[in-house]
Amino acid sequence: MPTHAKTGSKPAIQDDFFIPELCQPEALFSLVLLAELLVLVLVLAEPMTPGFNWVRLALASLFVQWIVLLSAALLCRLRPLMARWPAWGSGLAACLLVVLLTLGCTAVADYYSLGGPLSIKGEVNLYLRHALIALIMSALLLRYFYLQSQWRRQEQAELRARIESLQARIRPHFLFNSLNSIASLIELDPGKAEQAVLNLSDLFRASLSKPGTLISWGEELELARRYLSIEQYRLGDRLQLDWQVSGVPDGVPIPQLTLQPLLENSLIYGIQPRIEGGLVKVEADYRDGVFQLCVSNPYDESTQTLPTKGTKQALQNIAARLAALFGPKASLSVERRDGRHYTCLRYPCARLMQEA
Helix, strand or coil: CCCCCCCCCHHHHHCCCCCCCCCCHHHHHHHHHHHHHHHHHHHHHCCCCCCCCHHHHHHHHHHHHHHHHHHHHHHHHHHHHHCCCCHHHHHHHHHHHHHHHHHHHHHHHHHCCCCCCCCHHHHHHHHHHHHHHHHHHHHHHHHHHHHHHHHHHHHHHHHHHHHHHHHHHHHHHHHHHHHHHHHHHHCCCHHHHHHHHHHHHHHHHHHHCCCCCEEEHHHHHHHHHHHHHHHHHHHHHHEEEEEECCCCCCCCEEECCCHHHHHHHHHHHHHCCCCCCEEEEEEEEEECCEEEEEEEEECCHHHCCCCCHHHHHHHHHHHHHHHHHHCCCCEEEEEEECCEEEEEEEEECCCCCCCC
Protein backbone atom coordinates (compact mmCIF):
# COMPACT_ATOMS: atom_id res chain seq x y z
CA MET A 1 0.00 0.00 0.00
CA PRO A 2 1.24 3.54 -0.82
CA THR A 3 2.33 5.67 2.07
CA HIS A 4 3.99 8.99 2.58
CA ALA A 5 7.67 8.23 3.11
CA LYS A 6 10.62 10.53 3.57
CA THR A 7 12.64 11.09 0.44
CA GLY A 8 15.93 9.24 0.33
CA SER A 9 15.22 6.92 3.25
CA LYS A 10 16.84 3.48 3.07
CA PRO A 11 13.64 1.46 3.42
CA ALA A 12 12.31 3.04 0.25
CA ILE A 13 15.39 1.72 -1.61
CA GLN A 14 15.18 -1.75 -0.12
CA ASP A 15 11.46 -2.19 -0.77
CA ASP A 16 12.15 -2.03 -4.53
CA PHE A 17 14.88 -4.69 -4.38
CA PHE A 18 14.02 -8.07 -5.89
CA ILE A 19 15.78 -10.12 -3.18
CA PRO A 20 13.34 -10.32 -0.26
CA GLU A 21 14.14 -9.92 3.42
CA LEU A 22 15.50 -13.41 4.04
CA CYS A 23 15.78 -12.78 7.79
CA GLN A 24 12.00 -12.73 8.15
CA PRO A 25 10.53 -15.87 9.80
CA GLU A 26 8.31 -16.69 6.81
CA ALA A 27 11.22 -16.45 4.36
CA LEU A 28 13.51 -18.55 6.58
CA PHE A 29 10.87 -21.22 6.98
CA SER A 30 10.38 -21.40 3.20
CA LEU A 31 14.13 -21.65 2.58
CA VAL A 32 14.58 -24.39 5.19
CA LEU A 33 11.66 -26.34 3.73
CA LEU A 34 12.99 -26.03 0.17
CA ALA A 35 16.47 -27.05 1.32
CA GLU A 36 15.10 -30.15 3.04
CA LEU A 37 13.19 -31.13 -0.10
CA LEU A 38 16.40 -30.70 -2.11
CA VAL A 39 18.29 -32.96 0.31
CA LEU A 40 15.56 -35.60 0.06
CA VAL A 41 15.73 -35.52 -3.74
CA LEU A 42 19.54 -35.79 -3.73
CA VAL A 43 19.50 -38.72 -1.31
CA LEU A 44 16.79 -40.54 -3.25
CA ALA A 45 18.72 -39.96 -6.50
CA GLU A 46 21.70 -41.96 -5.20
CA PRO A 47 22.06 -45.70 -6.08
CA MET A 48 19.45 -47.81 -4.32
CA THR A 49 20.51 -49.79 -1.24
CA PRO A 50 18.66 -52.54 0.66
CA GLY A 51 17.81 -50.09 3.47
CA PHE A 52 17.28 -46.36 3.57
CA ASN A 53 20.40 -44.54 4.77
CA TRP A 54 19.04 -42.29 7.53
CA VAL A 55 22.54 -41.25 8.61
CA ARG A 56 23.26 -40.03 5.09
CA LEU A 57 20.01 -38.05 5.11
CA ALA A 58 20.81 -36.46 8.48
CA LEU A 59 24.37 -35.47 7.49
CA ALA A 60 23.22 -34.09 4.12
CA SER A 61 20.42 -32.13 5.83
CA LEU A 62 22.88 -30.65 8.33
CA PHE A 63 25.29 -29.74 5.52
CA VAL A 64 22.68 -28.07 3.29
CA GLN A 65 20.87 -26.31 6.13
CA TRP A 66 24.12 -24.71 7.30
CA ILE A 67 24.70 -23.38 3.79
CA VAL A 68 21.13 -22.07 3.56
CA LEU A 69 21.16 -20.35 6.93
CA LEU A 70 24.60 -18.80 6.42
CA SER A 71 23.60 -17.59 2.94
CA ALA A 72 20.37 -16.08 4.25
CA ALA A 73 22.18 -14.32 7.09
CA LEU A 74 24.87 -12.83 4.83
CA LEU A 75 22.41 -11.80 2.12
CA CYS A 76 20.25 -10.18 4.75
CA ARG A 77 23.20 -8.15 6.04
CA LEU A 78 24.43 -7.25 2.55
CA ARG A 79 20.96 -6.47 1.20
CA PRO A 80 21.13 -2.66 1.77
CA LEU A 81 24.41 -2.55 -0.14
CA MET A 82 23.33 -4.88 -2.95
CA ALA A 83 20.08 -2.93 -3.40
CA ARG A 84 22.15 -0.05 -4.84
CA TRP A 85 23.64 -2.26 -7.57
CA PRO A 86 22.06 -3.22 -10.91
CA ALA A 87 19.87 -6.31 -10.77
CA TRP A 88 22.33 -8.44 -12.75
CA GLY A 89 25.22 -7.35 -10.51
CA SER A 90 23.43 -8.13 -7.26
CA GLY A 91 22.19 -11.44 -8.67
CA LEU A 92 25.69 -12.45 -9.74
CA ALA A 93 27.12 -11.44 -6.37
CA ALA A 94 24.45 -13.45 -4.55
CA CYS A 95 25.21 -16.55 -6.65
CA LEU A 96 28.95 -16.22 -6.03
CA LEU A 97 28.33 -15.79 -2.31
CA VAL A 98 26.28 -18.99 -2.14
CA VAL A 99 28.88 -20.93 -4.17
CA LEU A 100 31.72 -19.72 -1.95
CA LEU A 101 29.82 -20.66 1.20
CA THR A 102 29.10 -24.07 -0.29
CA LEU A 103 32.76 -24.62 -1.07
CA GLY A 104 33.69 -23.48 2.43
CA CYS A 105 31.24 -25.86 4.08
CA THR A 106 32.45 -28.64 1.77
CA ALA A 107 36.02 -27.95 2.88
CA VAL A 108 35.03 -28.18 6.54
CA ALA A 109 33.13 -31.42 5.95
CA ASP A 110 36.06 -32.83 4.01
CA TYR A 111 38.55 -31.81 6.73
CA TYR A 112 36.61 -33.74 9.36
CA SER A 113 35.89 -36.61 6.91
CA LEU A 114 32.16 -36.40 7.56
CA GLY A 115 31.46 -38.06 4.22
CA GLY A 116 34.18 -40.66 4.52
CA PRO A 117 37.70 -40.74 3.00
CA LEU A 118 38.01 -39.68 -0.64
CA SER A 119 40.73 -39.86 -3.25
CA ILE A 120 42.18 -36.68 -4.74
CA LYS A 121 40.08 -37.11 -7.87
CA GLY A 122 37.03 -37.80 -5.75
CA GLU A 123 37.59 -34.64 -3.74
CA VAL A 124 37.83 -32.52 -6.89
CA ASN A 125 34.65 -34.05 -8.25
CA LEU A 126 32.92 -33.46 -4.91
CA TYR A 127 33.84 -29.76 -4.87
CA LEU A 128 32.76 -29.32 -8.49
CA ARG A 129 29.51 -31.14 -7.89
CA HIS A 130 28.60 -29.09 -4.82
CA ALA A 131 29.56 -25.82 -6.53
CA LEU A 132 27.48 -26.65 -9.59
CA ILE A 133 24.44 -27.64 -7.52
CA ALA A 134 24.75 -24.43 -5.46
CA LEU A 135 25.08 -22.32 -8.61
CA ILE A 136 22.06 -23.88 -10.30
CA MET A 137 19.78 -23.76 -7.24
CA SER A 138 20.75 -20.19 -6.29
CA ALA A 139 20.29 -19.00 -9.89
CA LEU A 140 16.85 -20.61 -10.10
CA LEU A 141 15.78 -19.15 -6.76
CA LEU A 142 17.06 -15.66 -7.63
CA ARG A 143 15.30 -15.86 -10.98
CA TYR A 144 12.08 -16.70 -9.13
CA PHE A 145 12.60 -13.74 -6.78
CA TYR A 146 13.19 -11.44 -9.76
CA LEU A 147 10.05 -12.58 -11.60
CA GLN A 148 8.02 -12.19 -8.40
CA SER A 149 9.38 -8.66 -7.99
CA GLN A 150 8.47 -7.74 -11.58
CA TRP A 151 4.99 -9.19 -11.13
CA ARG A 152 4.49 -7.17 -7.93
CA ARG A 153 5.63 -3.98 -9.67
CA GLN A 154 3.20 -4.53 -12.52
CA GLU A 155 0.39 -5.31 -10.09
CA GLN A 156 1.12 -2.17 -8.07
CA ALA A 157 1.24 -0.04 -11.23
CA GLU A 158 -2.14 -1.39 -12.34
CA LEU A 159 -3.52 -0.83 -8.84
CA ARG A 160 -2.29 2.79 -8.76
CA ALA A 161 -3.80 3.46 -12.18
CA ARG A 162 -7.13 1.99 -11.08
CA ILE A 163 -7.22 3.97 -7.85
CA GLU A 164 -6.24 7.20 -9.59
CA SER A 165 -9.06 6.64 -12.07
CA LEU A 166 -11.56 6.16 -9.26
CA GLN A 167 -10.18 9.21 -7.43
CA ALA A 168 -10.45 11.31 -10.61
CA ARG A 169 -14.16 10.49 -10.83
CA ILE A 170 -14.87 11.58 -7.27
CA ARG A 171 -13.07 14.95 -7.30
CA PRO A 172 -15.08 16.57 -10.16
CA HIS A 173 -18.28 15.18 -8.64
CA PHE A 174 -17.41 16.80 -5.34
CA LEU A 175 -16.43 20.09 -6.98
CA PHE A 176 -19.63 20.44 -9.02
CA ASN A 177 -21.90 19.73 -6.04
CA SER A 178 -20.01 22.23 -3.88
CA LEU A 179 -20.30 24.90 -6.58
CA ASN A 180 -24.04 24.22 -6.86
CA SER A 181 -24.38 24.74 -3.12
CA ILE A 182 -22.48 28.05 -3.32
CA ALA A 183 -24.55 29.17 -6.33
CA SER A 184 -27.77 28.64 -4.39
CA LEU A 185 -26.31 30.70 -1.54
CA ILE A 186 -25.30 33.75 -3.61
CA GLU A 187 -28.79 35.23 -3.82
CA LEU A 188 -29.58 34.52 -0.18
CA ASP A 189 -26.44 35.89 1.45
CA PRO A 190 -23.52 37.13 -0.73
CA GLY A 191 -21.28 37.50 2.32
CA LYS A 192 -21.72 33.88 3.30
CA ALA A 193 -21.29 32.85 -0.33
CA GLU A 194 -17.94 34.63 -0.41
CA GLN A 195 -16.84 32.89 2.76
CA ALA A 196 -18.02 29.58 1.32
CA VAL A 197 -15.86 30.16 -1.77
CA LEU A 198 -12.86 30.77 0.48
CA ASN A 199 -13.61 27.57 2.40
CA LEU A 200 -13.90 25.67 -0.87
CA SER A 201 -10.57 27.11 -2.01
CA ASP A 202 -8.89 26.00 1.21
CA LEU A 203 -10.55 22.62 0.89
CA PHE A 204 -9.27 21.98 -2.60
CA ARG A 205 -5.83 23.36 -1.83
CA ALA A 206 -5.55 20.82 0.98
CA SER A 207 -7.01 18.04 -1.18
CA LEU A 208 -4.89 18.55 -4.29
CA SER A 209 -1.66 19.21 -2.41
CA LYS A 210 -1.53 15.56 -1.33
CA PRO A 211 -0.47 13.40 -4.31
CA GLY A 212 -0.71 10.11 -2.39
CA THR A 213 -3.71 7.83 -2.41
CA LEU A 214 -3.99 7.63 1.37
CA ILE A 215 -4.20 10.47 3.86
CA SER A 216 -4.54 10.44 7.62
CA TRP A 217 -7.88 10.35 9.39
CA GLY A 218 -7.19 13.79 10.86
CA GLU A 219 -6.72 15.27 7.38
CA GLU A 220 -9.83 13.54 6.03
CA LEU A 221 -11.83 14.80 8.99
CA GLU A 222 -10.65 18.37 8.30
CA LEU A 223 -11.70 18.07 4.65
CA ALA A 224 -15.14 16.86 5.71
CA ARG A 225 -15.57 19.71 8.21
CA ARG A 226 -14.69 22.26 5.52
CA TYR A 227 -17.29 20.74 3.21
CA LEU A 228 -19.92 20.79 5.95
CA SER A 229 -19.14 24.44 6.68
CA ILE A 230 -20.23 25.22 3.10
CA GLU A 231 -23.44 23.22 3.47
CA GLN A 232 -24.10 24.74 6.89
CA TYR A 233 -24.39 28.19 5.28
CA ARG A 234 -27.09 26.87 2.97
CA LEU A 235 -29.03 24.62 5.34
CA GLY A 236 -28.65 26.63 8.54
CA ASP A 237 -30.29 25.14 11.64
CA ARG A 238 -31.85 22.36 9.58
CA LEU A 239 -28.48 20.62 9.64
CA GLN A 240 -27.46 19.15 12.97
CA LEU A 241 -24.24 17.20 13.43
CA ASP A 242 -23.14 14.65 15.98
CA TRP A 243 -19.45 13.68 15.86
CA GLN A 244 -18.47 10.53 17.75
CA VAL A 245 -14.89 10.18 16.51
CA SER A 246 -12.79 10.94 19.56
CA GLY A 247 -11.54 7.35 19.89
CA VAL A 248 -9.81 7.29 16.50
CA PRO A 249 -6.10 8.26 16.26
CA ASP A 250 -5.38 11.01 13.74
CA GLY A 251 -2.85 8.79 11.98
CA VAL A 252 -5.28 6.08 10.83
CA PRO A 253 -4.95 5.84 7.00
CA ILE A 254 -8.04 6.41 4.87
CA PRO A 255 -8.53 6.88 1.11
CA GLN A 256 -8.78 10.56 0.27
CA LEU A 257 -12.33 11.94 -0.10
CA THR A 258 -14.07 8.96 1.47
CA LEU A 259 -16.02 10.65 4.26
CA GLN A 260 -17.18 13.64 2.18
CA PRO A 261 -19.28 11.62 -0.35
CA LEU A 262 -20.96 9.77 2.52
CA LEU A 263 -21.84 13.09 4.17
CA GLU A 264 -23.06 14.46 0.85
CA ASN A 265 -25.45 11.55 0.40
CA SER A 266 -26.76 12.04 3.92
CA LEU A 267 -27.47 15.70 3.24
CA ILE A 268 -29.12 15.11 -0.13
CA TYR A 269 -31.36 12.23 0.90
CA GLY A 270 -31.70 12.71 4.65
CA ILE A 271 -31.74 16.46 5.31
CA GLN A 272 -32.85 18.36 2.19
CA PRO A 273 -36.21 16.55 1.69
CA ARG A 274 -37.25 17.24 5.31
CA ILE A 275 -38.61 20.66 6.20
CA GLU A 276 -37.37 20.30 9.76
CA GLY A 277 -34.02 18.93 8.66
CA GLY A 278 -32.41 16.35 10.87
CA LEU A 279 -29.36 14.95 12.58
CA VAL A 280 -26.37 13.56 10.68
CA LYS A 281 -24.31 11.32 12.92
CA VAL A 282 -20.68 10.37 12.21
CA GLU A 283 -19.40 7.44 14.27
CA ALA A 284 -15.85 6.15 13.94
CA ASP A 285 -13.89 3.56 15.88
CA TYR A 286 -10.43 2.04 15.69
CA ARG A 287 -9.90 -1.16 17.62
CA ASP A 288 -7.60 -4.18 17.23
CA GLY A 289 -6.20 -2.84 13.96
CA VAL A 290 -9.62 -2.43 12.34
CA PHE A 291 -11.15 0.94 11.38
CA GLN A 292 -14.93 1.35 11.26
CA LEU A 293 -16.86 4.39 10.06
CA CYS A 294 -20.64 4.89 9.98
CA VAL A 295 -22.55 7.91 8.66
CA SER A 296 -26.28 7.94 9.38
CA ASN A 297 -29.17 10.29 8.63
CA PRO A 298 -32.94 10.33 9.18
CA TYR A 299 -34.92 8.15 6.84
CA ASP A 300 -38.59 8.61 6.00
CA GLU A 301 -40.04 6.31 3.34
CA SER A 302 -42.69 8.84 2.31
CA THR A 303 -40.18 11.60 1.54
CA GLN A 304 -37.52 9.51 -0.20
CA THR A 305 -36.85 9.66 -3.90
CA LEU A 306 -35.11 6.98 -5.89
CA PRO A 307 -31.30 7.10 -5.58
CA THR A 308 -29.58 8.57 -8.58
CA LYS A 309 -26.96 6.80 -10.65
CA GLY A 310 -24.39 9.27 -9.34
CA THR A 311 -25.03 8.21 -5.76
CA LYS A 312 -24.56 4.54 -6.59
CA GLN A 313 -21.41 5.35 -8.54
CA ALA A 314 -19.92 7.26 -5.60
CA LEU A 315 -20.56 4.35 -3.23
CA GLN A 316 -19.23 1.85 -5.77
CA ASN A 317 -16.08 3.93 -6.18
CA ILE A 318 -15.52 4.01 -2.42
CA ALA A 319 -16.08 0.25 -2.16
CA ALA A 320 -13.69 -0.38 -5.07
CA ARG A 321 -10.95 1.79 -3.56
CA LEU A 322 -11.28 0.09 -0.18
CA ALA A 323 -11.07 -3.36 -1.76
CA ALA A 324 -8.06 -2.34 -3.87
CA LEU A 325 -6.16 -0.83 -0.94
CA PHE A 326 -7.10 -3.09 1.97
CA GLY A 327 -8.05 -6.40 0.34
CA PRO A 328 -11.11 -8.63 0.64
CA LYS A 329 -11.62 -7.89 4.33
CA ALA A 330 -12.68 -4.32 3.49
CA SER A 331 -16.44 -3.79 3.21
CA LEU A 332 -19.05 -1.10 2.58
CA SER A 333 -22.60 -1.74 3.76
CA VAL A 334 -25.88 0.16 3.55
CA GLU A 335 -28.87 -0.54 5.81
CA ARG A 336 -31.97 1.10 7.26
CA ARG A 337 -33.18 0.58 10.78
CA ASP A 338 -35.00 2.51 13.48
CA GLY A 339 -35.91 5.30 11.08
CA ARG A 340 -32.32 6.00 10.04
CA HIS A 341 -30.20 5.26 7.00
CA TYR A 342 -26.70 3.89 7.76
CA THR A 343 -23.73 3.76 5.44
CA CYS A 344 -20.83 1.96 7.10
CA LEU A 345 -17.37 0.97 5.99
CA ARG A 346 -14.81 -1.26 7.64
CA TYR A 347 -11.25 -2.26 6.78
CA PRO A 348 -8.09 -3.54 8.50
CA CYS A 349 -5.16 -1.15 8.95
CA ALA A 350 -2.66 -2.46 11.45
CA ARG A 351 -0.22 0.46 11.02
CA LEU A 352 -0.81 4.18 11.33
CA MET A 353 0.43 6.67 8.75
CA GLN A 354 3.36 7.73 10.96
CA GLU A 355 4.45 4.12 11.47
CA ALA A 356 4.00 3.21 7.79
